Amino acid sequence: MKKFWKTKRYKQYNRRHAARQWVRALEFKNYRRRRNLIRPSLSKVRRQFRHRAISSGRREVTVEAPEVLSLVRNPEETTRFIEALRGHEKHWQPVWVELKGVKEIDYNGILVLLSVMVRFNSKKIPFNGDKPDDPVALAVINESKFFQYVYWDFNQQDRYTLEDKSSISTHAFKTVDSLLGAKLIDNASQTIWGEPRRCPDVQRVLIELMHNTNNHASIEKLGDRHWWVSVKHIEVENRVAFSFVDYGVGIFYNLRHKERHWLTSALSELVEKFTLGNDVEIFERILSGEIHRTASNKPYRGKGLPGIYEAFERNSFSNLTIVTNDVYFSTTPGESKMLDTHFRGTFVYWELSMDNWSLEKKAIS
Structure with missing residues (x-):
């Protein structure tokens, strides 16, 4: 009896298999040559x-x-x-x-x-x-x-505190934390004036932004998104820069899409475009208090943005900048503009310096 590997059928199979393997080897060799031309970069x-x-x-x-x-x-x-x-x-x-x-x-x-x-x-x-x-x-x-x-090993439910002895402090949380706001302002005033001072408007701005993130950043669920606040101490200039960001739906999306029906929301947006101008003009009117509107349409709501702008006008802080959806707003004349891109969330930046208003802390007897 002939061995299997000596049969005509096996020899035909072996030749075909060897030819396929040879083609594959050539293809891999060419692939490796092309890959090695890229890899040095x-x-x-x-x-x-x-x-x-x-x-x-x-x-x-x-x-x-x-x-x-x-x-x-x-x-x-x-x-x-x-x-x-x-x-x-x-x-x-x-x-x-x-x-x-x-x-x-x-x-x-x-x-x-x-x-x-x-x-x-x-x-x-x-x-x-x-x-x-x-x-x-x-x-x-x-x-x-x-x-x-x-x-770092983060979890989506965590509270983040990223700070050390350097000049930057970053925090993230999902709920309002007034004690954190007071601590950040105490540290900032120490850098600016050399002593802890009260900055009530800055405290209110921080609480308002935290509150808005907790209540409005997510359409589906309250308290579902983190807010982030970072404070940069510039000691040589007696100046402190605050940056706040939440990755919610953004101010305009929140205003327009908490309506009961998508058609109502679309019609409202269309009417706004023709009667009030572009989103930058609408946003400036919201800040000035000319447009008083919220998703709930209740008269006691919606004072957050005008309140922040009023604090700026009282010289409680300087260089206010807000980015939300397709709007870039700056208190520097001529800088506000529509964005070609869309920022899903709200970013707020301001600076505190010796030129801004503050109150001395009363000693506790």
């Missing part, structure tokens, strides 16, 4: 991250940061960058955050980036990135401890 960390993403069955995407990473100074490109990251987070897609091209960055840009990457971390979505090549931008981001905080 990638760092070892980047190659490892890409390999882990592919091994997990998900494709890694690159999101490039703008040269000026700041919602105050470069709202268009920064908003586009942040919303791209949020889109990938929504779809559970691994991202490589490319910061090497950043030439200017400030603490409000660091805050919005950190608050987004914490969501990646809490949902266990793989992410990594590089550092700015520019030495000044790198120094700013290192001072903020961003690279230290971003890899």
